[in-house]
Amino acid sequence: MTSTKTFTMDELVALCKRRGFIYPASEIYGGINGFWDYGPLGTELKNNIRDAWWNDMVRCPPMGPDGDPISIVGLDSSIIQNPLVWEASGHVDGFNDPMVDCRESKSRYRADHLMVLGAVDASDRRLYAYLAGDDEGRDRAIKLLGKYEKNKPEDSDWTDQPLVSLPNQALDRIVGPNTKEPGTLTEPRQFNLMFKTFVGALQSEDTAAYLRPETAQGIFLNFNNVVDTMRVKVPFGIAQVGKAFRNEVTPRNYIFRSREFEQMEIEWFCHESDAARWFDFWCDTRRKWWESLGLTSDNVQMRRHDADELAHYAKEGCGTFDIEYRFPFTSPDFGELEGVAHRGNYDLSRHQEFSKKKLEYFDQPRNERYLPHVIEPSAGLSRGTLAILCEAFTPDEERASKVYMKFQPRVAPIKAAVFPLVNKDGLPEVAGKLYEQLRQRWPVQYDAKQSIGKRYARMDEAGCPWCFTVDSDTLTDQAVTVRDRDSLSQDRIAIDQVENWLAERLC
RNA sequence: GCGGGCGUAGCUCAAUGGUAGAGCGUCAGCCUUCCAAGCUGAAUGUUGACGGUUCGAGUCCGUUCGCCCGCUCCA
Numbered sequence: 176m177t178s179t180k181t182f183t184m185d186e187l188v189a190l191c192k193r194r195g196f197i198y199p200a201s202e203i204y205g206g207i208n209g210f211w212d213y214g215p216l217g218t219e220l221k222n223n224i225r226d227a228w229w230n231d232m233v234r235c236p237p238m239g240p241d242g243d244p245i246s247i248v249g250l251d252s253s254i255i256q257n258p259l260v261w262e263a264s265g266h267v268d269g270f271n272d273p274m275v276d277c278r279e280s281k282s283r284y285r286a287d288h289l290m291v292l293g294a295v296d297a298s299d300r301r302l303y304a305y306l307a308g309d310d311e312g313r314d315r316a317i318k319l320l321g322k323y324e325k326n327k328p329e330d331s332d333w334t335d336q337p338l339v340s341l342p343n344q345a346l347d348r349i350v351g352p353n354t355k356e357p358g359t360l361t362e363p364r365q366f367n368l369m370f371k372t373f374v375g376a377l378q379s380e381d382t383a384a385y386l387r388p389e390t391a392q393g394i395f396l397n398f399n400n401v402v403d404t405m406r407v408k409v410p411f412g413i414a415q416v417g418k419a420f421r422n423e424v425t426p427r428n429y430i431f432r433s434r435e436f437e438q439m440e441i442e443w444f445c446h447e448s449d450a451a452r453w454f455d456f457w458c459d460t461r462r463k464w465w466e467s468l469g470l471t472s473d474n475v476q477m478r479r480h481d482a483d484e485l486a487h488y489a490k491e492g493c494g495t496f497d498i499e500y501r502f503p504f505t506s507p508d509f510g511e512l513e514g515v516a517h518r519g520n521y522d523l524s525r526h527q528e529f530s531k532k533k534l535e536y537f538d539q540p541r542n543e544r545y546l547p548h549v550i551e552p553s554a555g556l557s558r559g560t561l562a563i564l565c566e567a568f569t570p571d572e573e574r575a576s577k578v579y580m581k582f583q584p585r586v587a588p589i590k591a592a593v594f595p596l597v598n599k600d601g602l603p604e605v606a607g608k609l610y611e612q613l614r615q616r617w618p619v620q621y622d623a624k625q626s627i628g629k630r631y632a633r634m635d636e637a638g639c640p641w642c643f644t645v646d647s648d649t650l651t652d653q654a655v656t657v658r659d660r661d662s663l664s665q666d667r668i669a670i671d672q673v674e675n676w677l678a679e680r681l682c
Numbered sequence: 683g684c685g686g687g688c689g690u691a692g693c694u695c696a697a698u699g700g701u702a703g704a705g706c707g708u709c710a711g712c713c714u715u716c717c718a719a720g721c722u723g724a725a726u727g728u729u730g731a732c733g734g735u736u737c738g739a740g741u742c743c744g745u746u747c748g749c750c751c752g753c754u755c756c757a
Binding site for chain 1 (some may be wrong): 692700754757
């Protein structure tokens with residue numbers, strides 16, 4: 176059954192602002208496109224998701240497909256690395272040059288390297304592109320022109336000119352260098368989405384560097400270090416959480432596509448012959464993990480990438496599965512939450528080639544030296560936070576707040592609240608003592624202001640699962656009322672058992 | 683990047699070119715014995731920013747920033 180709960184992103188955004196989850200970055204200066212700040216509750220929420228991931232993937236990873244323990248170690252690499260890293264990884268490809276892609280051949284060309292041959296002024300005629308300096312390509316273009324355009328005006332109508340000098344409308348009739356039909360070339364466009372900066376006070380091309388566009392490369396760079404120091408054996412994983420930066424053309428949909436975001440990535444190194452098995456394992460494991468944080472299965476789906484949307488590192492092998500969530504702005508469709516990709520040994524081989532350092536692993540049991548294959552579960556922490564916010568947002572006309580955030584206790588930013596029913600008669604003293612006790616272990620809030628209903632309502636919007644209320648009976652029976660956010664039920668429990676009661680429910 | 687829409691208090695929104703307001707929230711005091719109760723009071727705005735037209739601009743015009751929608755992009 177599909178979730179019928181409906182709300183708009185505007186309502187969610189307003190609540191996030193109102194209750195201190197997420198603010199626009201630089202708001203008092205008018206904001207800055209594609210950047211967001213996390214408020215006190217948003218920070219707690221995001222950290223909780225991050226910590227859950229770290230705990231469940233690094234410290235206590237699930238059993239492997241054979242029921243054996245698996246090994247994953249953590250890492251925290253630098254955001255700025257040697258610029259050569261991004262050349263090796265394929266991210267710098269064509270920096271500063273407008274690029275033209277061919278949808279048919281999947282080739283990418285520097286726009287200023289392409290020449291076009293044909294009758295440019297005749298709008299019904301085909302034009303043929305070839306790479307400047309490529310005589311064979313030019314001969315092919317001339318041959319094709321002669322073959323298909325021979326009944327048209329004489330050679331003198333043909334021109335030979337750079338592609339960049341033609342209007343974009345002409346692209347529809349240009350035949351790419353390795354294709355048969357026209358219209359497969361895209362408009363020339365700037366392709367680099369990396370943030371550029373300079374290392375040291377002197378700004379020149381020699382000192383240019385980039386903020387990492389993904390956290391993955393820092394892991395590959397340290398592959399040897401980890402193997403040499405941590406006594407790990409293939410198969411094993413290296414995990415990392417951190418910020419990444421992409422100069423997106425169009426940041427959109429709240430924090431779904433922002434220019435600064437956080438990733439939680441695992442690079443799982445294994446033998447090529449085991450890659451398919453591990454790929455299935457990680458797809459399954461990661462989907463279950465998201466569901467364990469409260470995303471309902473109706474709103475989560477797996478989608479295999481089509482061949483033509485695979486990234487440069489995933490052309491072969493098992494391909495890529497996206498774990499997708501049905502966000503309000505994509506519904507009824509889904510948006511990417513995590514990608515599980517088989518990267519082959521692309522990254523290690525590229526870094527081996529560019530760095531000229533051996534990155535091969537010697538496998539004692541197999542008596543074989545090889546570059547491990549990589550399965551990469553790459554999750555968006557920012558997107559995960561958004562998905563959990565969306566999932567938690569529960570309109571309820573019956574209650575005073577009209578909406579409550581149904582966070583799973585594990586990720587809830589505030590675990591509990593302590594209230595004196597009235598702000599007198601010795602109740603604040605008793606409640607304050609309980610509060611001081613609980614806050615030693617969890618983020619807990621104390622509130623004595625205004626009516627009890629108002630305080631419950633505030634906690635509903637903050638997504639606090641339980642409220643403990645001290646009343647006048649507490650003074651004699653040493654018990655408090657626990658109010659459950661979701662069921663609204665109220666139960667009486669002994670005040671000296673509150674900490675245990677919470678501990679049982681918070682793990 | 684292109685086209686369209688929109689920016690007024692923390693939030694949701696009013697205000698014929700003529701004194702910037704309401705509700706909710708927030709805060710303080712009183713009150714209050716379990717779900718935004720009541721009473722009293724308070725704070726909060728260079729109407730996103732800059733410039734122009736006008737005796738006078740939240741309102742009209744231009745620029746810019748930001749947000750939303752559709753393309754594009756997302757390697």
